[in-house]
Amino acid sequence: MRKFLSLALSLFTFLSACAVPATVVSTIAPTEVSATSTSNIDDSVNVSEKDGMKLLHVPAGKFTMGSENGDDNERPIHEVFLDPFWIDQTEVTNGMYALCVNPGKCKPPGSNESLTRHGYYDDVQYKEYPVIFVDWNRAKTYCEWAGRRLPTEAEWEKAARGTDAFVYPWGNTMPNKDLLNYNDFIGDTTKVGMYPNGASPYGALDMAGNVWEWVNDWFAPDYYKNSPATNPPGPSTGRTHVLRGGSWNLNEDLVRSTFRGTHPSEPNLGIGFRCAMNASQ
Numbered sequence: 001m002r003k004f005l006s007l008a009l010s011l012f013t014f015l016s017a018c019a020v021p022a023t024v025v026s027t028i029a030p031t032e033v034s035a036t037s038t039s040n041i042d043d044s045v046n047v048s049e050k051d052g053m054k055l056l057h058v059p060a061g062k063f064t065m066g067s068e069n070g071d072d073n074e075r076p077i078h079e080v081f082l083d084p085f086w087i088d089q090t091e092v093t094n095g096m097y098a099l100c101v102n103p104g105k106c107k108p109p110g111s112n113e114s115l116t117r118h119g120y121y122d123d124v125q126y127k128e129y130p131v132i133f134v135d136w137n138r139a140k141t142y143c144e145w146a147g148r149r150l151p152t153e154a155e156w157e158k159a160a161r162g163t164d165a166f167v168y169p170w171g172n173t174m175p176n177k178d179l180l181n182y183n184d185f186i187g188d189t190t191k192v193g194m195y196p197n198g199a200s201p202y203g204a205l206d207m208a209g210n211v212w213e214w215v216n217d218w219f220a221p222d223y224y225k226n227s228p229a230t231n232p233p234g235p236s237t238g239r240t241h242v243l244r245g246g247s248w249n250l251n252e253d254l255v256r257s258t259f260r261g262t263h264p265s266e267p268n269l270g271i272g273f274r275c276a277m278n279a280s281q
Helices: 002-018 094-101 136-145 153-161
Strands: 038-042 045-048 054-058 061-065 078-082 085-088 212-218 241-244 261-263 271-273 276-278
Touching (some): 054 153, 061 153, 078 153, 085 153, 153 241
Parallel strands (some): 212 271
Antiparallel strands (some): 038 045, 054 085, 061 078, 085 276, 212 241
C-alpha cells in the first residue's frame, strides 16, 4: 500500500518536473463576491467575500480520530476535542485562486496544465475545477489572503468523517464512481462538487478523491501516539506536510478519511487544497 502511494506521488513529481513552470496571469474573469467579509446564509453556511467560497460550520465537540484498519501511522485510535470551526465546502478552484494571483497577492501555480489538458489553470472552461500545482506555501498564502487558514489534520478529518467514525465521507459503504472521482475512472480532475452523494456529514464535497488536499500539519508517523486530546496543532517541525483525501487516480483504500498522505512542499499535479476558519471569525 505504502509502495503504491509512493509510486503514485513519484509519478506526479516526475510530471511536475517535466512541466514548464507557469508565469502566466490568468485570463479567467474574477468571480463576483459579496460586499461583506462573510455573508451568512444560515447558521451552518457562510459565503466568503474574498472568493465566493461557501463555508460549512463544524460544531465543537469530540470525534474519533484514526483507524485500526489502516497503516501504522493511523494508530492508535484516539478521541479528540475540537473547538467549532468553518470548512470550505469544496476545494479551491482555478477561478478562485486567480482572484489572488491577478492582483499579485499569490504566485501562479507551478504549471498551467493538468495531466491531460495543455491549458487548465487559465482556461475558462476549467474555472470551477480544483487548482493544482500549488505547493504548501502557496496554499497557505491563499488561505491567509482569503481571511482563512489551512485546516489542521484533526479538523480536516472531523469535517470528512463526522462523529460516527465513518470510513469514508458518505459512510462505511465502499466507494463507487457515483460517489467520488477516483481509481482513474475519469483520468484527471473533475469540476468541484460533482459528487453530492459523496458529501461528508457536514456537507463538504470532494473530501475523497479528485485531488489530494494540503493541511497545516507537518507529518510525523508516530504523531498519534502522543498527540494532544484538545485542538491538536500537529508537530512543530518536520520534513514533509500531510496530505488528505486521495486523488483521482487512487484506489478505495487511499481515499479513506483516515488515510495520511505526505509530500514535500512542492507543486504537484495531484494536489490542491481547501481552507478553514475559526468559528469566532
